[in-house]
Amino acid sequence: MIKTDxxxxxxxxxxxxxxxxxxxxxxxxxxxxxxxxxGAPKRCAEGVSMGGLESLGIKPNPQWITRKIEGVRLVSPNGTSVWLTSDTVELPEAGYILERKVFDKHMAMDAARAGSRIMIKTLARSLQQEDDGYIVNLETMGEEFQIKANIIIAADGPESRVARWAGLNTATKPKDMESAAQFEMVGVEMEDNHCIEFYFGGVAPGGYAWIFPKGDDIANVGLGVLSTKTSKSAYEHLLEFVEDCPATKNAQPVELNIGGDPVGGMPKKLVTDGLMVVGDAAGQVNPLTGGGIISGMTGGMLAGKVAAKAIEDDDTSKERLREYEKLCHESIGKEISKYLKVKDYMLSLSDEELDSIAEAFKDVEFEKISTTELVKKLVKVSPRALLKLGKLF
Known part of the structure; x- marks a missing residue:
């Protein structure tokens, strides 16, 4: 048996x-x-914010950055575009497009340099709680073994089993789990390949479609849908989107990624005795964009720091670990809750309302528009859309 803190x-x-x-x-x-x-296979559009990396103390590295992003194009169901730049509004996923297969290895290497031992091709199969921690049963290359740990940090993704084994219910409800499908494509013809693009409406029921540029004609092209909003699979919707979108109709896929994305926000309980949950497993995902790299890493940083202090204090009880829970809800929980409201608002709008709003704002210079002018425009184009927005805040 291997022992670790x-x-x-x-x-x-x-x-x-x-x-x-x-x-x-x-x-x-x-x-x-x-x-x-x-890092492979990736299940991500690969966008991160500059400020997010800075907050984590991570310096941008050309080895894992494929493109710097300077703006966002929002496309309504009828094709009307609204252009935003990072100089005028907050763009949560604008900053860099990563190469996750390189980035993830870099982060693991940083963990190794800090003193962590890494074991790949190692599957956790079950665990048993002990008075002073857990015994975890694992398998690697056909061989079974055990690790005894005082604290477990569950970072096993949106389908997390580890938290459930410990009796912590962090499961995402079906209505909050987007089914996502994505191609990495070559031959993509974007209007501006330094902007990320979002497509709303019927192309992705319950979600949206995206194009994230990675090079001159290379991009991640994908979408997320809610199964409660459509009878088709995310892959079927993706094939239709790629065929119909002017930017991708002549492009070809070189990679396919499929997976779930939890967009219902963080659960209140993130800890139990000797265990903390982080990342997608903890719903640390922006509900509007589906992006979770920075928020998940923030959760991971907080969990790691709390774990080290708890080991030093010789106290791994859930009462001690609730410090992590508190810090998470203070640092990223408010943002997640805010974007959850915006997502609910977007889902409440019909294609016609989305089109009318896009028409009203397509020529707006956002750095010059006041909140009062913004409301006036919403009243003019869609009083019903404004009423829905008011009910959410």
């Missing part, structure tokens, strides 16, 4: 960040991942 299950950005900060805090840390290659 902290066992992190899942080496995505959130898990690697948790392992890094727990090790920096003096804890003995093991980081395991079921995949043979950390």
């Amino acid at each position: 902290v066992l992190v299950i899942g080496a995505g950005p959130a898990g690697s960040t948790a392992a890094k900060h727990a090790a920096l805090g003096g804890a003995d840390v093991i980081l395991v991942d079921k995949k043979s290659e950390i």
Whole structure:
């Protein structure tokens, strides 16, 4: 049996960040991942904000940045475009487009440099709670073994099983789990390949479609849908979108990614005795954009720091670990709640309302428009849309 202070299950950005900060805090840390290659396959559009990286103390590295993003194009159902730049409004996913297969390895390497031990191709199968922690049953290359840990950090993605094994219910409700499908494509013809694009309405019922540029003619093209809003799969909707969208009709896919994206916000309970949940497993995802790299890494950083202090204090009770829960809700919970309201507002709008709003704002210079003028425009184009917005805030 292997013994450690902290066992992190899942080496995505959130898990690697948790392992890094727990090790920096003096804890003995093991980081395991079921995949043979950390970062692959990607299940992400790969956008992160500049400010988010700065808040985590991460310096941009050309090895894992494919494109700097300077703006956003929002496209309504009838094709009307509204252009926003990072100089005029807050753009949560605008900053850089990553190469996740490189970025994730870099984050795991940072965890290793901080003192974490990494075990790849290692699957956690079950766990048993002990008085002073957990015994986790794992398998690697056909061989079974056990790790005894005082604290477990569950970073095993949106389908997380680890938290459930410990009796913590963090499962996402079906109405809050988007089914997503994405191609990486070549031959994409964007109007501006330094802007990310979002398409709303019937192209992606319950969600939206996106195009995130990675190079001159390379882009991630995908969409997320809610199964409660459509009888088709996300893949079927993606095929239709790619065929109909002017930017992608001549493009070809070189990679396909499919997965779930939890967009219902964070659960209130993120800890139990000797266990914390981070990243997608904890719903640390922007409900509007579906992006969760920075918020998940923020959760991971907080969990790692709290874990190290709890080990130092020799107290791994849920009461002690609730410090992480409190810090999470203070640092990222408010933003997640805000974007959850905006997402609900967007879902409440019909295609006609989306089109009328886009028509009203397509030529607006947002740095010059006041809140009063914004409301006046909404009243003029769609009083019903404004009434819906008012009920949410």
